[in-house]
Amino acid sequence: MNHSKHYVWDRAVRLFHWSLVLSFIVAYMTGDDGEQLHIIAGYTVLGLVLFRIVWGFIGTKHARFKDFIYSPAEVYLHAKGMISRHVKPYLGHNPLGGLMVIALLFTLILSVVSGLKVYGIEGSGPLAETNTSYFMSSANASSPPGNEGEVHDGDDEEELWEDIHEFFANLMVLLIVLHIVGVIISSKLEKHNLVKAMVTGYKEIDKQ
Numbered sequence: 445m446n447h448s449k450h451y452v453w454d455r456a457v458r459l460f461h462w463s464l465v466l467s468f469i470v471a472y473m474t475g476d477d478g479e480q481l482h483i484i485a486g487y488t489v490l491g492l493v494l495f496r497i498v499w500g501f502i503g504t505k506h507a508r509f510k511d512f513i514y515s516p517a518e519v520y521l522h523a524k525g526m527i528s529r530h531v532k533p534y535l536g537h538n539p540l541g542g543l544m545v546i547a548l549l550f551t552l553i554l555s556v557v558s559g560l561k562v563y564g565i566e567g568s569g570p571l572a573e574t575n576t577s578y579f580m581s582s583a584n585a586s587s588p589p590g591n592e593g594e595v596h597d598g599d600d601e602e603e604l605w606e607d608i609h610e611f612f613a614n615l616m617v618l619l620i621v622l623h624i625v626g627v628i629i630s631s632k633l634e635k636h637n638l639v640k641a642m643v644t645g646y647k648e649i650d651k652q
Contacts, residue, residue: 448648448649449649450535450646450647451645451646452535452536452645452646453507454503454504454645456495456503456504456507457503457504457506458642458643458645463488464496467485467488467492468489468616470482471485471486471488471613472613472616472617475613489556490560493549493552493556509546511536511537512536512539512541512542513546514539514542518539519539521539522538522540526540526630526633531630531633531634533634533636533649534634535647535649538630538634540630541626541627544619547619548616548620551615551616551619552616555612555613555615558609559609561605561608561609562605562609565601565605566602627639635649636648
């Protein structure tokens with residue numbers, strides 16, 4: 445059996461990947477208890493996602509979106525091949541892996557934006573200028589009876605966005621679990637260690 449070694453993941457992609465793993469774990473674990481740390485981790489996630497989007501257009505070959513966005517037909521054929529345990533190896537992301545990358549990035553964006561909306565309602569962050577309900581609620585807290593509706597409206601809006609933020613954060617966890625399962629299965633079927641490749645940058649493909 446021969447091993448064919450290829451340099452696939454550049455340093456920027458690998459640093460992005462593991463930094464995102466750490467930042468999301470911190471953000472998720474501090475969602476209820478450590479507000480300031482949660483905010484810092486959230487901004488870090490935002491910065492990383494924005495970098496990955498840019499790198500998806502100007503980065504190295506296998507980091508670019510055009511290298512791992514496949515047609516629905518090819519995604520279907522790859523999924524069918526995984527079920528039958530006969531798949532061809534890909535140097536970059538395979539069709540399902542590429543689809544997962546897009547899903548993860550999209551979900552992260554929605555999670556961060558909804559988090560910024562909550563932060564904005566509280567009067568902070570880049571969305572604070574476009575949302576004055578928090579200030580209205582504070583101003584009306586000591587208003588005469590009859591104006592409580594405005595206060596509740598602000599509270600209801602914040603609660604709504606908190607629920608949306610929590611939904612996308614939990615969806616992200618589900619996608620991560622599916623991603624890990626996919627990596628394990630693909631590593632076995634395609635005969636290369638995907639986790640090791642994301643550490644070293646190299647893929648070793650076995651050839652009979």
